Amino acid sequence: MEHPLYIYNTLTRRKEQFIPLHEPFVGMYVCGPTVYGDAHLGHARPAITFDILFRYLRHLGYKVRYVRNITDVGHLEHDADEGEDKVAKKARLEKLEPMEVVQYYVNRYHKAMERLNVLPPSIEPFASGHIIEQIEYIKEILAHGYAYESNGSVYFDVPKYNRDFHYGKLSGRNIDELLSETRRLDGQQEKHNPADFALWKKAAPEHIMHWPSPWSEGFPGWHLECSTMGQKYLGETFDIHGGGMDLIFPHHECEIAQSIAHSGHDAVRYWMHNNMITINGQKMGKSLGNFITLDEFFNGSHKMLSQAYSPMTIRFFILQAHYGGTVDFSNDALQAAQKAYERMLDGWKRLNELKPAGTSTVNVNDLDRKCHEAMNDDLNTPIVIAHLFDACRAINQVNDGKATISAQDLEQLKKTFGTFLFDILGIYDERESGSVNLKPYEEAVDLLLEIRKDAKSRKDWATSDLIRDRLAQIGFDVKDTKDGFEWKVK
Ligand code: ZN
Numbered sequence: 001m002e003h004p005l006y007i008y009n010t011l012t013r014r015k016e017q018f019i020p021l022h023e024p025f026v027g028m029y030v031c032g033p034t035v036y037g038d039a040h041l042g043h044a045r046p047a048i049t050f051d052i053l054f055r056y057l058r059h060l061g062y063k064v065r066y067v068r069n070i071t072d073v074g075h076l077e078h079d080a081d082e083g084e085d086k087v088a089k090k091a092r093l094e095k096l097e098p099m100e101v102v103q104y105y106v107n108r109y110h111k112a113m114e115r116l117n118v119l120p121p122s123i124e125p126f127a128s129g130h131i132i133e134q135i136e137y138i139k140e141i142l143a144h145g146y147a148y149e150s151n152g153s154v155y156f157d158v159p160k161y162n163r164d165f166h167y168g169k170l171s172g173r174n175i176d177e178l179l180s181e182t183r184r185l186d187g188q189q190e191k192h193n194p195a196d197f198a199l200w201k202k203a204a205p206e207h208i209m210h211w212p213s214p215w216s217e218g219f220p221g222w223h224l225e226c227s228t229m230g231q232k233y234l235g236e237t238f239d240i241h242g243g244g245m246d247l248i249f250p251h252h253e254c255e256i257a258q259s260i261a262h263s264g265h266d267a268v269r270y271w272m273h274n275n276m277i278t279i280n281g282q283k284m285g286k287s288l289g290n291f292i293t294l295d296e297f298f299n300g301s302h303k304m305l306s307q308a309y310s311p312m313t314i315r316f317f318i319l320q321a322h323y324g325g326t327v328d329f330s331n332d333a334l335q336a337a338q339k340a341y342e343r344m345l346d347g348w349k350r351l352n353e354l355k356p357a358g359t360s361t362v363n364v365n366d367l368d369r370k371c372h373e374a375m376n377d378d379l380n381t382p383i384v385i386a387h388l389f390d391a392c393r394a395i396n397q398v399n400d401g402k403a404t405i406s407a408q409d410l411e412q413l414k415k416t417f418g419t420f421l422f423d424i425l426g427i428y429d430e431r432e433s434g435s436v437n438l439k440p441y442e443e444a445v446d447l448l449l450e451i452r453k454d455a456k457s458r459k460d461w462a463t464s465d466l467i468r469d470r471l472a473q474i475g476f477d478v479k480d481t482k483d484g485f486e487w488k489v490k
Pocket of ligand 1: 031032226251
């Protein structure tokens with residue numbers, strides 16, 4: 001590979017050169033949303049982080065199969081094995097069928113992701129669509145002796161697994177502390193140890209989402225869906241598994257334990273985690289009143305926002321920080337991001353208007369190498385953005401007549417700038433999309449009719465009729481008036 005890519009592996013705690021198992025194919029799994037409410041900032045960051053990875057791997061020439069799941073069952077209120085299912089609770093409160101809740105929020109999630117220019121994954125499997133696979137997965141773990149049945153539920157035997165392998169290797173948690181922790185929760189007596197987690201839960205009579213299994217009428221544990229669907233679509237061992245840092249424990253730690261208990265080896269080569277987002281220095285949370293959905297950002301309706309922030313402002317803002325560092329949202333920071341985004345697009349526009357000279361007095365030839373180096377250093381998007389701003393300064397110098405650029409350098413600069421800004425960072429010009437500026441088109445029609453008027457005055461009836469007839473065919477209604485002409489779209 002011409003440009004070796006290094007990524008930080010959470011499991012080994014160091015940057016490693018990315019070498020796919022089956023070049024040129026890359027398998028990548030990212031934990032998707034639990035669909036019981038609108039997408040918020042916490043959803044935007046992993047979606048954008050792994051969108052950048054997806055785009056960059058494809059740019060490097062890999063054929064990427066990107067799987068991002070939809071959690072529509074088994075994610076309980078307390079993220080552990082207790083509490084009501086989040087989707088089922090919403091369905092009960094809204095008097096809806098659970099799948100109505102799921103469909104509604106999946107549609108809204110897709111819409112928000114599209115506005116953020118997050119590419120759709122290759123496969124988007126639903127947990128509820130893989131109950132049979134999950135039951136088969138549990139059977140294997142039971143057969144290998146790392147799970148037990150208790151009162152119709154099946155639990156993963158953490159102490160036994162930890163004697164043979166290492167539970168806690170991803171999160172670095174001290175297993176002895178975990179195992180000695182005692183928690184008093186309903187149904188706790190079903191577990192042999194408080195650290196054990198559910199693979200299958202027997203459904204309580206009021207629980208509306210349940211399926212038959214060899215153990216009980218019930219539903220799968222939350223951690224299981226990702227182990228099952230990851231290996232189903234990407235193979236027993238695959239390249240990359242990603243998600244937010246908040247998922248490292250217990251979700252991803254449990255995934256590792258499940259896959260080792262199931263297959264005898266790790267399923268994942270590189271674990272990647274994006275850091276969290278804070279708002280005015282505080283963690284996001286419903287109780288703190290700072291839980292801002294993406295739609296509220298886009299229309300500015302939340303009381304903490306002093307204005308609306310467009311999807312590209314949010315995207316640009318997130319990309320101005322490395323995915324491994326925290327990001328703090330504030331109105332000031334977002335307004336600065338909006339200005340920076342606009343400045344970048346102005347630079348691109350100016351670049352496309354530059355006239356080449358015989359020689360270059362600006363040095364822009366190393367932009368491509370520098371941007372690749374930044375991306376290859378664990379997807380360092382803030383450095384890429386800094387390099388593009390350096391290029392903007394050179395563009396301005398040429399534009400102001402203080403420097404020159406050769407035709408060859410100009411072409412190369414356009415190619416590099418466009419590739420990194422649009423294809424890899426996934427930025428687009430919101431000012432030009434959505435509401436189309438019709439003025440240039442109107443002026444073009446006026447121009448044609450001016451030419452026709454001129455032709456008529458020269459008695460060039462052929463040209464005059466040609467313009468009138470062709471415009472009529474295209475759909476314009478043209479009328480000659482005393483002073484000239486009038487037109488409208490038919
Ligand atoms: Zn997951």
